[in-house]
Amino acid sequence: MNDIYYEDRGDLEISGAGKSGGGKFNRVEVSGAAKINGDIDCVEFEAAGAAKFEGNVKTVTYNVSGATKCTGNVEAETCNISGAGKIGGNLNSKRSNIQGSLKICGNLTGETIDIQGATSIVGDCEAEDFKCSGAFKIGGLLNSENILVEIGGKCEVSEIGGRTIKVKRGLWSVGILSKITKAIFNYALDELDCNVIEGDEIYLESTTARIVRGTDVVIGEKCTIQRVEYKNSISIDPSSKVIEQIQL
Known part of the structure; x- marks a missing residue:
């Protein structure tokens, strides 16, 4: 109230x-x-x-x-969405909590964004803190100071930019929740697919990317990276493949 x-x-x-x-x-x-x-x-x-x-x-x-x-834009201080909704324009909320499946035909912006389930964003996504447990598809950029992705399905985004970026396989990768997510998006793989990932501290699992650029970079399990550019340190798990690595 x-x-x-x-x-x-x-x-x-x-x-x-x-x-x-x-x-x-x-x-x-x-x-x-x-x-x-x-x-x-x-x-x-x-x-x-x-x-x-x-x-x-x-x-x-x-x-x-x-x-x-909702066919237009939604602007709110606090946003709680569950079920299978759709927003025809932009969603701008300081605090967004999304559970289930949601399609946003514009941009998603705010201070904190917490996604549990499967969200599709046609435009860009921008926040101070971004967390996703499940799957997402972002047509534009994901830009956030702190990014935590717990993969449970196919995650797709053109570019990711942030200060701390952590991508790992989550509980959504197994069990009934994963089956629901995959049914919604018709995906078979639990991975993040991204063109460019750029940040200060980067940790990745189950990620396919063309370029990863950061200060301290950890390439964890089951990644395929074409090129890693790092400033201070790099670590690569034996199960991952990095074609080229360059210290800046």
Whole structure:
């Protein structure tokens, strides 16, 4: 519950197959196959089921579950998403917690991003702290100060940039959770596939990359790297393959 309250705003509650226009509210609570046509500006946004929102959502807390779809942008202080949702534009939230499967047709930005499951981002992903346990597909760049990826499926991104980057095989690599992730993305391999990885401290497992560039680099198990450029130190696991290594 938020402490923010506007006296000139009411609440919006829809259940079942109801419809409503957009507007400014304190609390929006939607369940079922409801539909809202228009932009929403509110303090609390709660949605469950197969709700659809034709427009943008601006809120303090954005909590959705089920197969909720928003055709526009979502801007929030805190974002909690579970189920199989879709955002047609950008998601900008200071704190994002994503569980299940989510497709973002624009960019994902914020301070902290925590993904558990399978997320597809058409554009870029940028945060101070990024953590993923499962699988992801990012069409553009992943840029974050601290990156932790626990692989449980196919992870794809064009370029990764950060200060500390750690990629390892996680619990999602085995068991029923891995099977669900692979079914969603139709992937068979548990690995990270990236063109360029650049950071200060880098640790990689199960990674295929063209260039890895860092200060201190550890190439762990089951990696295939075309070229490693390092400043201070490098370590390569015997199970991995590095074609070229250069000290800068």
